[in-house]
């Protein structure tokens with residue numbers, strides 16, 4: 001603790017340091033502070049050393065930070081290149097001395113230089129990332145369903161529109177899942193791409209050290225025409241009441257669909273399995289259809305509602321030009337960005353087919369930080385609400401309402417994935 005901050009080296013790791021970096025990562029996340037050879041070998045297959053930062057005190061790694069290339073779907077369906085940030089830790093002995101701040105500055109500068117439009121992350125704790133220009137841009141919700149209360153007819157587990165549901169194995173999921181997910185994420189603002197490794201890890205083909213694995217059931221939904229439109233992965237426990245009553249819980253690990261019919265069919269299927277009296281939904285969109293797919297929506301109790309995907313705008317022009325808008329109109333924004341990455345005054349000329357955005361010297365209508373712009377960018381938050389909170393400032397009366405008419409969306413953004 002006595003070493004001065006400037007004596008601590010913050011830099012990309014070398015291949016030979018991945019083991020020490022992984023030990024520091026496990027330490028920071030309060031996992032057993034050792035590393036196996038298998039873990040190092042596995043990590044070496046996907047991390048990019050030049051984007052894997054460490055802080056080294058006397059040669060020992062005491063902080064970790066990693067980023068990788070990602071695509072994030074903007075409103076309207078265009079994917080934008082994102083700098084996805086993960087594995088952020090500072091060892092307890094070295095906290096609150098600016099190490100995260102140094103790693104973040106290095107990474108965001110490199111991302112800006114590369115031309116990434118935004119940076120993204122899932123925040124462990126709310127207060128950490130706002131100071132770096134990130135804003136919560138998409139939320140998550142989880143429900144617990146009391147199956148007997150749903151009012152569903154449990155004798156009818158299959159769709160009655162000609163569609164069907166089949167159980168398949170992990171190998172089949174690796175074949176049909178990626179194409180289904182591509183269709184979903186290109187239509188879902190806030191969704192991100194999944195690489196081959198995602199499918200391998202999430203079907204048990206690759207089992208990262210220290211992450212327990214239970215083989216899930218996989219239910220695939222096909223429409224009447226035979227097209228794959230939905231996929232649910234779920235695990236079940238084995239819990240019985242003293243009176244010989246089954247009280248089992250099905251926990252959904254992931255459920256993706258490309259049609260409301262598939263969504264309805266998969267939830268009804270999950271609520272129709274014998275012995276299952278509770279279904280835990282896993283992470284859903286904050287405005288998921290789920291509660292209303294049940295005859296008695298109160299059978300689905302909201303158990304989690306929280307911020308999920310945080311976004312940092314790195315290029316205001318490209319970010320605003322990447323999306324479409326609910327209406328046609330113009331708006332002059334004064335974006336304050338203390339880091340110097342993308343601040344300035346911009347004229348947005350927006351419409352349902354896209355937009356043009358450019359620096360301007362016109363009078364600003366709405367002044368806000370880069371973090372607040374990120375919070376508005378995926379369409380989830382209301383500028384009127386942020387103005388009431390004092391987080392955006394109207395320079396012209398009514399500007400927040402104009403911003404809402406342009407930026408807000410009818411369905412909320414959703415990022416189904418953790419990274």
Ligand SMILES: CC(=O)SCCNC(=O)CCNC(=O)[C@H](O)C(C)(C)COP(=O)(O)OP(=O)(O)OC[C@H]1O[C@@H](n2cnc3c(N)ncnc32)[C@H](O)[C@@H]1OP(=O)(O)O
Pocket residue numbers: 028029085086087088089090091094095096097098099100101102121122123124125127128131
């Ligand atoms: C995307 C992800 O990986 S999320 C995972 C994040 N990691 C964790 O939560 C693991 C446990 N926590 C940690 O490892 C560390 O506490 C970190 C990484 C969150 C912060 O690292 P530090 O090096 O301590 O941060 P740093 O010293 O740069 O802090 C900068 C400022 O943020 C504040 N800050 C940092 N972490 C927190 C926090 N968890 N809560 C509130 N404020 C925080 C500091 O107080 C400081 O404020 P100041 O400038 O007003 O003094």
